Structure formats: C-alpha cells, structure tokens
Amino acid sequence: MRSLREVTAETLTLAGAIVEPIAPEGLEVMAPTEVRQALSIPEWSRLGFGTDLPAGARRVALEPDWVSGLQRLIQDRGRSVRMSLRSELSGKPPRDLERSVAQQIVLENATFRVREVAPAKTRYLLLSFRLAVVSDEKIEDFIQLCVNESNSAIADSMVEPLLKRLGETNGWSLADGSGAELPAPWSARRVEEYSTKVLPPRIKLRLTPVVAGMERRMDRDLQRLHTYHSELWNHARRQFNARPERKGGQRDPTAELAKLDWIEREYVAKIADTRLKYAAAVEARLEQVLRLEIEVWRVYITILRRKMSRSTHFDFCGLSGALERLPCDSCWNCSKTFVVCDEQLHLLCPACSSPCPSCGKTFCQVCHGTLCPKCA
Numbered sequence: 001m002r003s004l005r006e007v008t009a010e011t012l013t014l015a016g017a018i019v020e021p022i023a024p025e026g027l028e029v030m031a032p033t034e035v036r037q038a039l040s041i042p043e044w045s046r047l048g049f050g051t052d053l054p055a056g057a058r059r060v061a062l063e064p065d066w067v068s069g070l071q072r073l074i075q076d077r078g079r080s081v082r083m084s085l086r087s088e089l090s091g092k093p094p095r096d097l098e099r100s101v102a103q104q105i106v107l108e109n110a111t112f113r114v115r116e117v118a119p120a121k122t123r124y125l126l127l128s129f130r131l132a133v134v135s136d137e138k139i140e141d142f143i144q145l146c147v148n149e150s151n152s153a154i155a156d157s158m159v160e161p162l163l164k165r166l167g168e169t170n171g172w173s174l175a176d177g178s179g180a181e182l183p184a185p186w187s188a189r190r191v192e193e194y195s196t197k198v199l200p201p202r203i204k205l206r207l208t209p210v211v212a213g214m215e216r217r218m219d220r221d222l223q224r225l226h227t228y229h230s231e232l233w234n235h236a237r238r239q240f241n242a243r244p245e246r247k248g249g250q251r252d253p254t255a256e257l258a259k260l261d262w263i264e265r266e267y268v269a270k271i272a273d274t275r276l277k278y279a280a281a282v283e284a285r286l287e288q289v290l291r292l293e294i295e296v297w298r299v300y301i302t303i304l305r306r307k308m309s310r311s312t313h314f315d316f317c318g319l320s321g322a323l324e325r326l327p328c329d330s331c332w333n334c335s336k337t338f339v340v341c342d343e344q345l346h347l348l349c350p351a352c353s354s355p356c357p358s359c360g361k362t363f364c365q366v367c368h369g370t371l372c373p374k375c376a
C-alpha cells in the first residue's frame with residue numbers, strides 16, 4: 001500500500017500544487033488557494049512524514065483533519081473506478097481444485113457434481129467504507145467489503161491481496177466495462193441491500209478490541225461508583241443507627257432516611273449516565289467503489305435435487321490462493337452447509353433454513369419472503 005507521503009504528493013499535484021520530495025521523508029509544497037484552504041497550510045510549506053523531520057517542516061500523520069482535507073481536494077475523483085488486471089493465470093488450474101470444492105460445500109438434501117474447470121473473467125466489487133465510532137472517544141477507521149459480482153460470493157480473503165496488488169500499479173489498466181463474458185455490474189440498489197446485510201457483522205468483528213476497551217473503562221467507572229456510593233451509604237447508615245444512643249431521646253429518622261434514599265437515587269442516576277457515556281454510535285459511509293476485472297479459475301457445478309437441477313460456480317483467484325465460498329441466497333453470508341429449496345433450488349444457510357415456529361415446516365425465504373406460505 002502507498003505511504004501517506006506518496007498519497008499526499010499525488011493528491012496535491014492533481015490539485016495543482018508544485019510538490020518536491022525532500023529528505024528525510026518530506027515534501028516541499030507551493031500550494032494554490034484551494035490546497036491552502038483544504039489543508040490549512042501556507043503558500044509555501046514543508047511537510048514531514050517520518051520520525052525525523054526536514055528543517056522547518058510541519059509533521060503530518062494519518063489524522064482525521066488531514067485525511068478530510070485530502071478528500072476535499074480529491075472530491076469525486078477516483079471514487080468509482082473500473083480497472084482490469086492483466087492475466088496472471090498459469091496454463092493449468094491448481095491441482096486438487098475439484099477436491100477442494102468437495103470440501104467446501106455440504107448439501108443436506110441434494111447432491112452436486114463438478115462439470116468443468118475453466119479460465120473465466122469476473123469482476124470483484126471492492127467497497128471501502130469510512131467508519132466513525134462516536135462514544136466516550138471518537139474513532140475513525142476504514143473497512144472494505146469485496147464481492148464477486150458473478151456469483152455474489154463474499155471474497156473476504158481477496159481484500160488484503162487486492163489492496164496490496166493495487167499498490168503495485170503495473171498490470172492494471174482502466175477498464176471500459178465491456179466484455180461479453182463479464183457479469184452484469186450490480187445496481188446501486190443491490191450494492192446497498194448487500195452492504196446492509198453483510199457489513200454489520202464485519203463492523204462488529206472489526207470493533208471487537210475497541211468495544212472490549214470501552215467495556216473495561218465502563219466497568220472501572222461502574223466499580224468506582226459502586227465503591228463511592230457504598231461507602232457513603234454505609235456511613236449514613238452508621239450515623240442513623242448511632243443517633244438514638246447519642247441523643248438518648250426521641251428519634252426522628254426522617255432526615256436520615258431521606259439521605260439514604262437520596263444516595264440510592266443518585267447511584268442509579270450515575271449508573272445510567274455512565275452507560276449512556278459509553279453507548280457507541282457507529283456510522284459507515286461508502287467512500288469508494290472499485291470494480292476490478294480479474295481472470296480466475298472457475299469451477300462449474302450442477303446441483304441436483306429430485307428431478308431438478310441448477311448450475312452455479314466457485315471462483316479461484318491466484319491473488320488470494322483461496323477458493324471462494326458460496327453465499328446463502330437469502331442472507332448472502334457465506335456458508336459451507338446448505339439446505340436446497342424445493343421450488344428453485346436456492347441455497348439456504350442453516351440460519352435461513354430454520355423451520356416456521358407455527359407449523360414446523362421449513363420454507364424458502366427467497367421464494368416466499370418472511371411469511372410461511374402454509375400459515376400466511
């Protein structure tokens with residue numbers, strides 16, 4: 001992947017600045033008005049990206065303000081790009097590809113056979129989302145989704161290799177989107193539906209360490225509140241118990257009881273405040289759409305159930321070295337085990353093939369929506 005210094009140099013040059021590399025790990029910039037305003041830098045400046053700064057340079061790091069400034073300069077350039085990668089297929093498919101397919105799919109109520117393994121071209125949709133997490137602290141991050149447009153397979157294993165391969169510019173050319181053998185590009189609506197279904201579990205996974213950190217801080221705060229209010233309450237209670245002996249006279253407990261009550265209410269309110277403070281709102285915004293045409297080895301299979309059959313395929317891309325998994329036709333998450341529907345041989349993952357809670361019959365949500373056809 002390219003460095004922040006390279007990305008900054010390219011962006012500023014595109015925006016009309018004069019940019020010269022200087023040592024160590026810096027840039028000297030003559031900036032036109034648009035660049036000065038976007039990045040809050042003077043007309044002439046020096047920027048430093050490494051541990052050691054060039055003389056008189058301002059330090060630049062991957063911080064939200066700088067990234068937003070670069071984005072303002074790029075505007076919509078490069079947000080949606082189609083590129084094609086020169087063929088990198090060797091003459092023969094990898095050995096054992098057919099056997100790998102057999103290990104990759106379990107059909108509970110159907111069989112399948114491999115028809116053919118042949119070179120093919122597909123299009124990977126690489127979607128980059130900017131994540132903003134707002135909680136007791138603000139965190140920004142990026143997350144990518146990769147999907148094979150030919151069979152809807154989520155290609156998580158392609159994300160890292162693709163980002164790395166995109167950093168090496170050789171072999172890529174701008175694609176014109178033509179080519180009869182390519183799958184039809186997904187519509188914006190389908191991309192949106194797909195992302196809405198498959199992105200949340202991935203965001204959750206990505207944020208696991210962040211959430212664990214927040215939970216640790218919240219537990220510590222709750223513990224402190226508990227200790228503080230317990231001590232306060234015990235102290236008030238001791239005073240309350242001691243008072244009649246000290247006074248030796250009539251006891252009027254109203255004030256003491258009110259104090260104990262106040263401590264309890266205060267504790268409950270403070271707990272609610274703390275939980276609110278650590279509640280996290282996460283926003284994911286689509287920043288870039290890359291359509292990448294790449295040659296793959298395609299394993300064509302036929303699924304057989306009763307007297308019906310359906311064709312589909314697995315793709316193997318040398319960049320990841322992994323055979324993709326097929327997606328569930330209902331939730332689009334990839335699975336190894338499927339139940340095949342009777343009507344159109346849809347592939348349903350275990351979660352999407354659970355029986356109707358009223359009649360106990362399994363039905364296909366792709367064919368019938370969420371309502372069981374027997375009970376509707």
Ligand SMILES: [Zn+2]
Pocket residue numbers: 328329330331332333348349350351352
């Ligand atoms: Zn499913």
Ligand SMILES: [Zn+2]
Pocket residue numbers: 356357358359360361372373374375
């Ligand atoms: Zn039912």
Ligand SMILES: [Zn+2]
Pocket residue numbers: 341342343344345346364365366367368
């Ligand atoms: Zn179905």
